[in-house]
Amino acid sequence: MADILDWTNAALNDLDMNAYAERADEMAGRLSAETSAGRLPFLTMPYEAGLRRELEELREYLHDFEHMLLLGIGGSALGARALQRAFFPQQDQPGHTGQSLWIADNVDAYALEAYLAKLPPEKTVVVTVSKSGGTIETVGQYFILKQWAQKSLGDAWSDHMLLVTDAKQGFLRGEVERYGIKALPVPDNLGGRYSVLSAVGLIPALFLGIDVEALLSGARKVAAPLAQDDLTGEQLAAHPAFQLACWGAALQDKGFDEMIFFAYIPLWASFGDWFAQLWAESLGKEGKGSQPVPATGVTDQHSVNQMFMDGIRNKACLFLTCPNLPSGPRFPADLPDQFGYVRGKDFGKLLQAEGLGTRMALAASGVPLVEISLGEDSPEQAGKLIALLGAATILTGWLMGINPLDQPAVELGKRLAKARMDADGLEEEKADLAAYLTAERDIREF
CATH class of the missing domain: 3.40.50.10490 (Glucose-6-phosphate isomerase like protein; domain 1)
Structure with a gap:
């Protein structure tokens, strides 16, 4: 099966993506300049x-x-x-x-x-x-x-x-x-x-x-079209990374300032943590950006999904699935009647049903959602996913007018930590530390 993006529930009619899509020529030129200069x-x-x-x-x-x-x-x-x-x-x-x-x-x-x-x-x-x-x-x-x-x-x-x-x-x-x-x-x-x-x-x-070669091969399939010296706006507009970037930027214009990464491939749950750093550290600049929220299906249906569906309407969702996961053992045939609907069925079908139910419920709750459906859960698909989300993040940052490749804000905490350990120099940071540590504090036992 092919690897696809399902935009059916992306709320495209409610978002103004055209203003960003019309910048495809500009973004293609910037990509060509940056890749030619060796900066990407x-x-x-x-x-x-x-x-x-x-x-x-x-x-x-x-x-x-x-x-x-x-x-x-x-x-x-x-x-x-x-x-x-x-x-x-x-x-x-x-x-x-x-x-x-x-x-x-x-x-x-x-x-x-x-x-x-x-x-x-x-x-x-x-x-x-x-x-x-x-x-x-x-x-x-x-x-x-x-x-x-x-x-x-x-x-x-x-x-x-x-x-x-x-x-x-x-x-x-x-x-x-x-x-x-x-x-x-x-x-x-x-x-x-x-x-x-x-x-x-x-x-x-x-x-x-x-399989390292498969990881690299998958990444090349997604990244190579973006690295052409003669990349055109038309070519970029057709690329899924640019389409995700337009969606990501348009979502923020409408107040969707949280991005859920819902992984319904259980073994791939840690890609949510990887994505969280990628998205947050790249786009959290100059008072802009959206907060990434890693979530694992079906685990988080029973924890934070209540907030996703019935909380503040500020969340969008990237929903990762694979219809070809292992089927697993079968449920016994002699189950009590209240569980009769799973008798004799493959255990793996439950995950697919849960994923479908959650996608439908999120869409019904007004959460813009793009499903990333992988044909299989292999290293090649992982390479494609890494390249897709990385490229989409870079392009989203450019569309937002920020630099998605630096992380200036994290440096202050590093300097203060070094000052606390009495590193040489950092006199200003040491003075700030002294003022902070000697200030009157509001301390209460619990």
């Missing part, structure tokens, strides 16, 4: 041939390890987790043995101490992902794991380290040069939330035996 490697993937060679060279090396500990945060971790959950679910199931991916994506002393105590050093490769090499949440854990490996493995410690960082500069690049640690680059102009189909996400995928 997410779409052009100029690094692909070299990356494939590097991954192939890593294959035998990774085969010697049973555990991979990935040190990364945000875009350095969310894509890898989504791929693991979708295509290597056995790790989370009873009785698993063999390869295991562990992701240290927080400043969590409990988890870090567990990794130090329980992972066998001789069977573990530690992968540190930081483009800048200065992300303290990640590099701080690297320091601790480096010491752990040195104590346990002696001179062989560096053979158990793999760094994914800038090709030329930064602290981690210095570690590569000093200790001869294996390393793969994060391409220039490739932000973390757009980086899952680079070494950032594909090294963990390769380790777990996920």
